[in-house]
Amino acid sequence: MNIIASDSPIYEGLANMLEGYDCPAILVSVDYQILAINQLYREEFGDVPLQKKRRCFEVSHGYSVPCDEAGEDCPLSATLQSGHKERVLHIHQTPRGKEHVAVEMLPIHDSQGKLLFFVELLRAISVASTGKANNKLVGASKSFNQMLEKVTRVSPSDASVLLLGESGSGKELVANAIHQGSSRAGNALVTLECSGLTDSLFESELFGHIKGSFTGAHSSRTGLVELANGGTLFLDEIGDVPLSMQVKLLRLIETRSFRPVGSSTIKHSHFRLVCATHKNLAQMVKAGEFRQDLYYRINVFPIYVPSLRERQDDLALLISTLLKRLSERKEYHLTDSALQILKRHDFPGNIRELSNILNRAILLSDTNLIDRHTIQESLNIDHELHQQSDRTSSTQEPQFFC
Structure with missing residues (x-):
């Protein structure tokens, strides 16, 4: 596959064209190499040393292989298969940490229809977070990202x-x-x-x-x-x-x-x-x-909207976020064994139930480290109440009124 030289008029024109976009944009070769970036990209994601011939999956995700080989959707691969622009939602490495980004990949062809480059447009998703954030959707699992992708499509x-x-x-x-x-x-x-x-x-x-x-x-x-x-x-x-x-x-x-x-x-x-x-x-x-x-x-x-059972990969992140929301004055953490207990729980009440359990654990804990015994006690409260209710209903004598 031929690569256009970096000093060719076509390349220079496309590189300059990136400044016309109202969002971070990069020019990518057919073999994933980042050839140019615009100023908005530099401001949002930092500079990329183009002389080092970095590839997009290395810069955006820290991968050593393309996204589709690392278990994620790859917009470049999808565009190669469809022949037209594609859009996916990714979690990118940024100077602020991992963030949700909507990626749109535009193929650039010559007059004979030969594929030359890709223009990759990146728009940060401000309503979601992969970290501890208030009043935002929090998650990074596949089911969460699938939901978020639909949210970002329909919102405008x-x-x-x-x-x-x-x-x-x-x-x-x-x-x-x-x-x-x-x-x-x-x-x-x-x-x-x-x-x-x-x-x-x-x-x-x-x-x-x-x-x-x-x-x-x-x-x-x-x-x-x-x-x-x-x-x-x-x-x-x-x-x-x-x-x-x-x-x-x-x-x-x-x-x-x-x-x-x-x-x-x-x-x-x-x-x-x-x-x-x-x-x-x-x-x-x-x-x-x-x-x-x-x-x-x-x-x-x-x-x-997926249930918590369908978002097991988000459990640790949700726990960290909820603990911060529940106690702003004191920072709480779970031990690994406590986390394992919660991973085995079904959560019929979903995130609302998880929040209740963590709130109980904060009240029952004497330190800022919540251990497995505290989590188990928090879970047992509901179980004991249900058992007591069952015993009461089975032994209660019928009432007669005149």
Whole structure:
């Protein structure tokens, strides 16, 4: 395979072209060698000594072989196979440590269609972290990165998103990441927890009401839909919306118009819709428990949020992050044997359960080093409570009332 000389007009023109991109960019040869970088790359990731003929996988990951040979997706290899630009999400080595980066690979051909170079565009993912960070998605496992790749694709659009996954898996954090990655980030993310709401309460919360519209309405109230104007409306546990209210929700989504309870005035709100549920909505549609037309309205871009069991590689990272969030004044650590106990646990409550266990461990520990006995005691609390509840229910005498 022929390589274009570094002093050729073609090479010089492409190298200068990199400065026209609004993100870090590098020029890569067909054999992975970095030939040029732009100033934004230098500012974001540091300089690359081009005379040393470094290859992209060495600089970005510290690998000695291409990414696809190291167990990751390789954008260059994918572009070679498809013949057009490809996009993947990678974890790159940076001066700040490991960071999530969206990589777009553009093939450059000559007039005869011969492949000459690749232009690699790199955009940092600000809503996620591979380290201890507050208010960010944290993870580095394959299942986490697959989810994050979809989040970064859909965030800049206004498409409705449906988050699917078990309770406690972090769907609200994902909704926040979608909002923060959108053009609406400067406006509000408004959340409505749909579980347990009656028809009247759901309507009042969502659309608002005017004074005197029902018993107890002593003053007018602005609904969440109106508060979400220009921002994002997040409906958590959408599967629990009463069937009788689903038609009103459908009309809201279709027209972006609504009437506060007790009012004849029609209002409008331009919001981005994100919904979440742990239920199987498709089965609910078949059972007649969820409107089919509403299902297709909210299910424009579904994203599966993996459970903690599917993110075993992230467990140690999540533990470090949660310990920091739970105790800002004192830094706690787990022993290796304590970590092994948690690795064997199923976590039916997912990240929410892990947070509870670590919070107990902090309270039960006399030092900042949490050992296996403390973790086991924290796990046993739930087990003992369940056993006590079972014994109580089995021995309790029936009560009779006159």
